[in-house]
Amino acid sequence: MTTIPVCHLPILLRPDPARTVSRPFLPSDPARYTLAGPPRGARIIARVLSLDAAKLDRDLARVRLSLDARYPDVEATLLRRFDAVANLVSGQAAPSRDQRLLIGAYFSAEYSYESAALFNPSVVAHPDQSGTPTGALRFILSLRGIGEGHLSSVTFRTGIWASDGSVLLNTPTQVSAPPELVRPDGWKDGDPFTLDCSASHDVSQTVLFPMVESQSRGIEDLRMTRVERPDGAHTYAGTYTALGERGVRQEMLETDDFHRFTMRPVTGDLADGKGMALFPRQIGGRHMAIGRQDSENLWLFSSDDPFHWVDGTRILEPAESWEFIQLGNCGSPIEIEEGWLLLTHGVGEVRNYCIGAALLDRDDPSKVLGRLAEPLIEPSVNDRDGYVPNVVYSCGGFVRDRTLLLPYGVADNYTRFATVSVDALISAMT
DSSP states (O other), rough: OOOOOEEEEEEEEOOOTTEEEEEEOOOOOOOGGGSSSSHHHHHHHHHHHOOOHHHHHHHHHHHHHHTTTTTSSSHHHHHHHHOOOOOOOOOOOOOOOHHHHHHHHHHHEEEESSSEEEEEEEEEESOOTTTOOTTTTEEEEEEEEEEEGGGEEEEEEEEEEOTOOOOOOEOOOEBBOOEEEEEOOOOOOSSEEEEEETTTSSSSGBHHHHHSGGGGGEEEEEEEEEETTTTOEEEEEEEEEEEEETTTEEEEEEESSSEEEEEEEEETTTTSOOOEEEEOOBTTTBBEEEEEETSSEEEEEEEEEEEEEOEEEEEEEESSSSGGEEESSSSSOEEEEEEEEEEEEEEOGGGEEEEEEEEEHHHHHHHHEEEEESSOOOOTTTTTTSSSSSSSEEEEOOEHHHHHHHHEEEEETEEEEEEEEHHHHHTTTO
């Protein structure tokens, strides 16, 4: 057991099936039963258009009764869904507004995006610190939510890290506003696209669910960090794993305000792996990242282009029994007085996942100055059961006044919080 004092906070975030979002739904024919003529979506639309006025009013009233109390601006959402399938409308007469609303409802579905799990968090300082009590810090927490079909999305919470070390999470909204996909004409896979979440009045209303083919099977483990641009301005960036029909790839998002998110894939040696993490600033005029593309060791990458990474250097290999199977990062490196604090994870016996840490040189992070010989946090007897037993895992912590705030997932199911003295952490490294 580690001798580093770890303060486990009395906060436990469990998945909440009541948190839902309206997302696109487009049924299609199974391959063996594809019919000649109009596609299934067009056939559904034709049935809606065949309804007489009384049935149309009745069905639309039922939709409004179901959704109006749960979502903001329902009509705008339904009309956007109609616009997305309007090319399937046959005939010369344009559907009425009520017909368009009802068609939009048939091509929408409520999705409980964290009904099964809520875990693997990362944390950054909130861009708006106005009104924060003296000595406190407002933060944004990103989380991986899992819902129906084992589909992963990214959801958010906000909170206050008080001057006395306590943490208060704000109550999130029960329902979320769906993002609007914005792509330029001629867009193709690999090009950047935008998710417009400006309909969210609070960041806890925002959920980033799969919107393009490369993400169709999930968006996992956002490693978020506040990034310093060369001109001194700041933005927020994060890497995540996108799962699509053609496999796994690393993608990156950027946002200035948590209302609009630009997403695009990375290329090169880090493209088809998991667990990439960005440094929060350039070093020697170059972008830096940590990778684990060989699923065993930790690698350092340097690039002139933050979206293209090749020729990494292996900097950390499994050394202790709790990491014999695999080493990985637990989020972006954190700059402290001594260098770069890199939170790690190790996989050991019985596929136990533990959280560790290492210290990298500030000017040359390929130099490892120290690492923990024992886990910082490991699965406990009372806190190890869940969707995937024996796992503790984080996608990023935050340091303030020589204290580390570390949110972490437990058993791929729920989220807990801890604080750790940076002085004690560094002193324990060998």
